Every structure is written in C-alpha cells, then in structure tokens.
Amino acid sequence: MKVNLGPVTRIEGHLNIETTVENNKIVDARCMGEMFRGFEVFLQGRSPLDAQQITQRICGVCPYAHAVASSYAQESVYKLNVPPNGRIMHNLIQGANHLYDYLLQFYQLAALDFVDITAILKYKG
Structure with missing residues (x-):
C-alpha cells in the first residue's frame, strides 16, 4: 500500500512524502521538495x-x-x-x-x- 502525504505546506518549498507499507511496516519512503x-x-x-x-x-x-x-x-x-x-x-x-x-x-x-x-x-x- 502506498501512502502519500503532501503537500506539507508548513515547510517552505512544499514537501511531499511518499511511503510504501507492507505488513504494517514501512518498506520504502521518499521525501521530495516539489517547488522549483x-x-x-x-x-x-x-x-x-x-x-x-x-x-x-x-x-x-x-x-x-x-x-x-x-x-x-x-x-x-x-x-x-x-x-x-x-x-x-x-x-x-x-x-x-x-x-x-x-x-x-x-x-x-x-x-x-x-x-x-x-x-x-x-x-x-
């Protein structure tokens, strides 16, 4: 299951967090600044x-x-x-x-x- 959190607007530049969850454990996580x-x-x-x-x-x-x-x-x-x-x-x-x-x-x-x-x-x- 993928869980996306974003944009996180309290952080200048707007942050996006994407996680992959398997068996109730996070197996992958990515953090991206999305504002150029x-x-x-x-x-x-x-x-x-x-x-x-x-x-x-x-x-x-x-x-x-x-x-x-x-x-x-x-x-x-x-x-x-x-x-x-x-x-x-x-x-x-x-x-x-x-x-x-x-x-x-x-x-x-x-x-x-x-x-x-x-x-x-x-x-x-």
Missing part, C-alpha cells in the same frame, strides 16, 4: 561571489542557511583555508541564526496550530 524557484537560473553567468547574497533570498524564514551553504561551497571551490577565528565567527553567526529560526518557526508558523483562536476572540470581545 529557479534560483539556479539566476546564478548562471554571474560571479560566484554574488551567490551568497542571491541565495539568501530563497527563503524568508531561513536565509542564512542558504548563504552559509553558498559560502562553504566557495571555500571548497577556491580551496580556502579559513583561520580558526574565522571558523569560530562563522559558527557563532550560524548558531545565532539557528536560534532565530527556531523562534520564528514556532511562534509565527506553527504556534497557531496549537492555539484556539476562537477562545482569544471571545476573550477580547
């Missing part, structure tokens, strides 16, 4: 140094993740040896943005799933 935004096209013909700024615009919730991935890719391609203090700074910035992302995800995107809005409206009314 074309940012790869925007990067064609541009300087690689532009990628960090452009890729941040992929997602309003987690722009830093795309910028950091772009930065790591450039470090690898250009064979850069980042000094220890630079790596520490990179990790601190990434950690701070993770905290921001968790708060934003919960309070602005998921919390409404756990709150009875009608009770709040009755209280104010």
Whole structure:
C-alpha cells in the first residue's frame, strides 16, 4: 500500500512524502521538495561571489542557511583555508541564526496550530 502525504505546506518549498507499507511496516519512503524557484537560473553567468547574497533570498524564514551553504561551497571551490577565528565567527553567526529560526518557526508558523483562536476572540470581545 502506498501512502502519500503532501503537500506539507508548513515547510517552505512544499514537501511531499511518499511511503510504501507492507505488513504494517514501512518498506520504502521518499521525501521530495516539489517547488522549483529557479534560483539556479539566476546564478548562471554571474560571479560566484554574488551567490551568497542571491541565495539568501530563497527563503524568508531561513536565509542564512542558504548563504552559509553558498559560502562553504566557495571555500571548497577556491580551496580556502579559513583561520580558526574565522571558523569560530562563522559558527557563532550560524548558531545565532539557528536560534532565530527556531523562534520564528514556532511562534509565527506553527504556534497557531496549537492555539484556539476562537477562545482569544471571545476573550477580547
């Protein structure tokens, strides 16, 4: 039996999960991001140094993740040896943005799933 769950819209880019169940056990599972935004096209013909700024615009919730991935890719391609203090700074910035992302995800995107809005409206009314 195949079970499809999608689109999962709380995840930016809309996710689809497809599972195959046999004898009450999942024997296969696939996860697919189904939304093409074309940012790869925007990067064609541009300087690689532009990628960090452009890729941040992929997602309003987690722009830093795309910028950091772009930065790591450039470090690898250009064979850069980042000094220890630079790596520490990179990790601190990434950690701070993770905290921001968790708060934003919960309070602005998921919390409404756990709150009875009608009770709040009755209280104010």
